[in-house]
Amino acid sequence: MLKKYIISFLFVFLQYLVALQNAAAIDYKAYGFIQPEITTFFNGDGRHDQSNSNQSIFVKGTFITYLNNGDQKITINTTGRIDEKDSERSYIDFQKFKYEQYFDDITLKIGNELIFWGVNESFNIVDIINQSNLAEDISGTKKFGQPMISLNYNHSYGNFDLFIMPFFKERIFPGRNGRPRLALEVDKSTVAYESSSKKNKIDAAVRYSTVYDDYDIGIAHFYGNNRSPELNVNPLSQKLDAYYPILSQTSLDIQSTKGAWLYKLETLTAKNGEERHFGIAGGTEYTIYGLRETTSDLGIIVEYTFDDRNDFAFNNEGVLALRWTKNDIKSTSLIAGLVADMSGSSNRFFAEFEQRIRDDLKVFIDMSINGEIDADDFTYAFEEDSQLTLKIAKYF
Amino acid sequence: MKKMKFAKIIFIIFALFPFYLSAETAEEQGLRIAKASYENGRGFTDMVSDQLMILIDPKGNEVTREVSGKTLENLDPNDGDKSLTYFKTPKDVEGTVMLSHTHISDDDDQWLYLPALGRVKRISSSNKSGAFMGSEVAFEDFSGTDYRKYEWKFLGEEMENNETFYKLESYPNYENSGYSKRISLIDNLNRTYKVDFYDRKGELLKTLYLEDYVLYKDKIWMANTMKVENIQNKNITIFKWLNRELDVGINKKDFEKSSILRLAD
Numbered sequence: 001m002l003k004k005y006i007i008s009f010l011f012v013f014l015q016y017l018v019a020l021q022n023a024a025a026i027d028y029k030a031y032g033f034i035q036p037e038i039t040t041f042f043n044g045d046g047r048h049d050q051s052n053s054n055q056s057i058f059v060k061g062t063f064i065t066y067l068n069n070g071d072q073k074i075t076i077n078t079t080g081r082i083d084e085k086d087s088e089r090s091y092i093d094f095q096k097f098k099y100e101q102y103f104d105d106i107t108l109k110i111g112n113e114l115i116f117w118g119v120n121e122s123f124n125i126v127d128i129i130n131q132s133n134l135a136e137d138i139s140g141t142k143k144f145g146q147p148m149i150s151l152n153y154n155h156s157y158g159n160f161d162l163f164i165m166p167f168f169k170e171r172i173f174p175g176r177n178g179r180p181r182l183a184l185e186v187d188k189s190t191v192a193y194e195s196s197s198k199k200n201k202i203d204a205a206v207r208y209s210t211v212y213d214d215y216d217i218g219i220a221h222f223y224g225n226n227r228s229p230e231l232n233v234n235p236l237s238q239k240l241d242a243y244y245p246i247l248s249q250t251s252l253d254i255q256s257t258k259g260a261w262l263y264k265l266e267t268l269t270a271k272n273g274e275e276r277h278f279g280i281a282g283g284t285e286y287t288i289y290g291l292r293e294t295t296s297d298l299g300i301i302v303e304y305t306f307d308d309r310n311d312f313a314f315n316n317e318g319v320l321a322l323r324w325t326k327n328d329i330k331s332t333s334l335i336a337g338l339v340a341d342m343s344g345s346s347n348r349f350f351a352e353f354e355q356r357i358r359d360d361l362k363v364f365i366d367m368s369i370n371g372e373i374d375a376d377d378f379t380y381a382f383e384e385d386s387q388l389t390l391k392i393a394k395y396f
Numbered sequence: 397m398k399k400m401k402f403a404k405i406i407f408i409i410f411a412l413f414p415f416y417l418s419a420e421t422a423e424e425q426g427l428r429i430a431k432a433s434y435e436n437g438r439g440f441t442d443m444v445s446d447q448l449m450i451l452i453d454p455k456g457n458e459v460t461r462e463v464s465g466k467t468l469e470n471l472d473p474n475d476g477d478k479s480l481t482y483f484k485t486p487k488d489v490e491g492t493v494m495l496s497h498t499h500i501s502d503d504d505d506q507w508l509y510l511p512a513l514g515r516v517k518r519i520s521s522s523n524k525s526g527a528f529m530g531s532e533v534a535f536e537d538f539s540g541t542d543y544r545k546y547e548w549k550f551l552g553e554e555m556e557n558n559e560t561f562y563k564l565e566s567y568p569n570y571e572n573s574g575y576s577k578r579i580s581l582i583d584n585l586n587r588t589y590k591v592d593f594y595d596r597k598g599e600l601l602k603t604l605y606l607e608d609y610v611l612y613k614d615k616i617w618m619a620n621t622m623k624v625e626n627i628q629n630k631n632i633t634i635f636k637w638l639n640r641e642l643d644v645g646i647n648k649k650d651f652e653k654s655s656i657l658r659l660a661d
Contacts, residue, residue, distance in 0.1 A: 029661075031490045062491065062511070062661045077661060095514075102658065105649075116515040152654065159654045211505075211653050216518045259503060259522040289523040290574065293596075297526065329451055329459060329530035331489075359459060362488050395487035 032061035035393040041179060043370070044384030050179040055084040058391075073100040077114075077145075081136065088175030089135040095145040107152040112145030115163070117207065117220060119255040119264040122319045122339075123281035123305035126251035126266045128222045129205060131169040138180050138382070144169050158210030165203040168225045170242070180382035186231065187239035193225065194245045194273055201225055201246075218253045226272055245273030260287045264303070277312075281305035283319075291324075299323035301337070313378050316343040330356045346379060347371040364391040426548030426564045433586040434543040436617045443467045445640040451531055454630035461485055461529055468651050476500055476542065478651040482659055483529075491661035495653065496521075498539050507653050509660040516656050525574025532602055532624040532633040534574055545570055546578070554581060561589055575601070587617050595628075602626040612642050 035058040045052065063076040077096035083089035098111030118124040130143035147167045153160040170191060174181035195201040203224020210217050226247035231240040249270035256263040265282035283303030291298045300322060307315040321337025336351035353365040366389040373383045420428070449461040462484040470477050476498030483492040491511040498504045504521040524536040540546075546566035554563045561581035568575055579592040588606050595601040606619035622635040649655060 029490075031487060033488070064661055073658070075661060096661075100658075107658070114514050116513075118515075119518075154649060154652065154654055209654075214505075216653070255518050257505075257518050257520060260520050262518075262520060287520055287523070289572065290525050295527045297523065327527045327530060329453075331486075331530065356486060356488060359486050360488075393488065395490075 028063065028065035030061070030063045031396060032059070033393045033395045034059050035391050037389055037391040039387050039389040041385055041387050043386040046179050046384050047183070047381055048176075048179075048181060050177055050181070051085050054086075054179065056089070057082045071102050073102070074098070075100070083135075086135060086175045086178035086181075088172060088178060091133065091136070091172070093133075093144050095143070097145065105154045107150075107154075109148070109150040109152070112147050113150065114143060114145060117218060117251070117253060118266050119216070119253050120266055120281055120283065120303055121264075121285065121301050121321070122303045123314065123317070124266065125279045125281045125305060125307075126218075126220065126249075126253050126268055128220075128227060128247075128249060128251075129163065129165070131171055131227050133172045135172045135174045135178055138174065144172075158208055161205075161207040161209070163203075163205040163207075165205070165224065166200070168199040168201060168203065168244075170199070170244075171227065171229055179387075180385040182231075182240065182378070183381040184233060184238065184240045187234065187237055187241055190234065190237075190239075190241045191229075192241065192243045194243075195225060199225070214257050216255045216257075218251075220251050220253075222247065222249045222251075230273075247272050260289065261285070275309075277307065277309045279305070279307040295327045297323075297325045297327065299325075304342075316341065318342050332356075341374070341377060344374040344377060346373045346377045348379075360395045362393045362395070364393070365389070366391070422550045423548060425550035426566070427543070429550065429562050429564060429582055429586065430543040430546070430548045430566065430580075433582050433588055434541070436586045437541075438469070438616070440467075440612065440616055440618075440642040441469050442644060442646040443469075443640065443642050444644055444646070446638045448636040448638060449529065449531055449533075450634040450636075452632040452634070459486075461531075466646055466650065468646060468648060474500060476504070476539075480651060480656075480659065493656050493659050495651065495656055496539070497651070498542075500542055500544050504539055507656060509656050511661050516653065516660075522572050524570065524572045531635075532626045532629075532631050533622075533635060536568070536570075536573055536575075537604070537624075540568065540570070540573075551579075556581060556590075559583060559589075585617065587619070600627050602628075608636075610640075612640075616642065 037056040037058060039054040041052045058081045060079045065074050066072065067074070075096045075098050076094065078092070078094050080092035081090055094112045095114050096112055098109055098113050101108045115129040116127055117129070118127045130146045132140035133142045133144055134140055136142040146165055148163050148165045151162045173186040176185055193199065201224060205220060205222040207218060207220035224247065225244045229242035229244045231242055234241045247270055249268055251266065251268040253266045262285040264284070267280040269276065269278050281303065283301065285299055285301045287297055287299040289297050301319065303319045305314055305317050309315060317339060319337055319339050321335055323335040324333060326332040332355045334351065334353045338347060338349055340347040348371060349369040351367045354362060356362045367387070369386045370383050373380050444466050446462065446464045451459050451461070463481050464484065465479060465481040468478040478498070479496045481494045483489045493509040495507045496504055506519050506521045507516050508519050509516045525534050527533070528535055528538065545568060547569055549565045551563040551565050554561050561583055564580045564582060566578045566580065574595065575593050576596050576598050577594045580588055581590045582588050587609055591604040593601045593604065603625050605623040607623065608620040609617050610620055611617055618640065620637045620640065624633045626632070
């Protein structure tokens, strides 16, 4: 209920900012959108007796202002959701709430921030700074803001970044009524850490990135609480206990851009608790521009990921996808593809369509169809969760 | 005798020299005019502007798109300019930033920040003929302004609206162009007035009119309106530069990949 009020408040606040911007001479930008969503599940009742339909409202608001002739910047970027069925999916987050000071070659940043590392379309294995919200999106691509103090040094040899990150945030999983959800609930009362400072541990990361000719290269090291906990079945509670080991991860990401071909690679070696593991993910994207003498483009994406941990959920998966962009006034686009477990027989089909229907309205249609799923695959819990979602975003 | 012969030869060479000068081929003359026309717009050092794009369909329906941009002139004549574009409307793309490092003989380098993804992506720039934001303006119309990207030929002079223009034909010498040729009319101040674009099949595709020329810094001519009429699909795009300022002293580092995030949301 409280979340509902907060989101309503933010919505009003956003409109207020937009109105203020139009009225006052202060130099700032404020914009955002509100997006109602309807989902229907069409291949069964769900493995956990969840509902066959869901409604949700997603809100995003952005506020940016520059001070002192652009030497300082304040950014606020808030997202929130009210979900009809899953209380874990209702949340509010300041993805960005940061102050930046720009010196000649140095940027100092304090506050909540979203940092993306990586080059792939599907398997972003080196992206580690921000915590995922699996209730929002089970694939983990939706992230929470991470509080940090960060320094960037822009040298002619490349960019050096340092991140100091207090205030660890635990991963959010779908709740009892969430769909899709894990086979068992994650017990919030039994969370354990390898670090004796637990969630107060201050995490750190460094990154070097550069552009050399056709190559965009990033090398990074992260040391801190792993964002991804180990989940162990507690035989007494019949729930999952989450344990966050300390992760020490070194990673490399490279993209090579050769005409219409993009070649992508992400790789890492990491010590997670006591065990070391290795991961690699990459692939290629080729785009046919001006498909059959029209203005449309067709992109073909092939990506693969491997992880040497046998018990890791994504240790041998491939994606084949097609992305069609019409390049019309409505920005019509469609991406569709197949995700397959190469070591088993599980697979999933997905399609995402979007089109602007008015200058301030955009419609999204997302579909996900689960094919065959192995009973020992963790996604077996989602087997009956094939879904169709309609979203309409109204922009301010 | 020998000396005499030598003097004669020298005399003949000198006598013929002006003739050689004027015996410019149609290709050389075309290249010379195209180069002068291109250099007409050079020397700006850097530039900021707001841009308005009006898209009009055959029924007369209009939509407007707003972007703002910065450009850094590359003083190295063998390499291209750098530009940073910030998208304001339509509202769903607000906060999108595009950085381009153009090159004369090589593919451009391009990076795009999309707020919905929250990441900076290096994108392919071989999409020369693609439409810019659903308009009738192709990417190559922005990036292909350098005269060295074409082979030129002078076709003669032509009268239009009681004014005499140089008529030039040009063929792109880069890959993936959507055009087989272009016919340009250039006025006696070396300003491009009109360009006809022919598609890959050789059919007339669209006509570009450059209007509202303003003289900056007493030497640089820039058109502040660009109108593109697509002959085949009957759509019209009008591109207007507002608040254009030259030589404002932009930091070179603003045009690096890492600076995109300073502009992004």
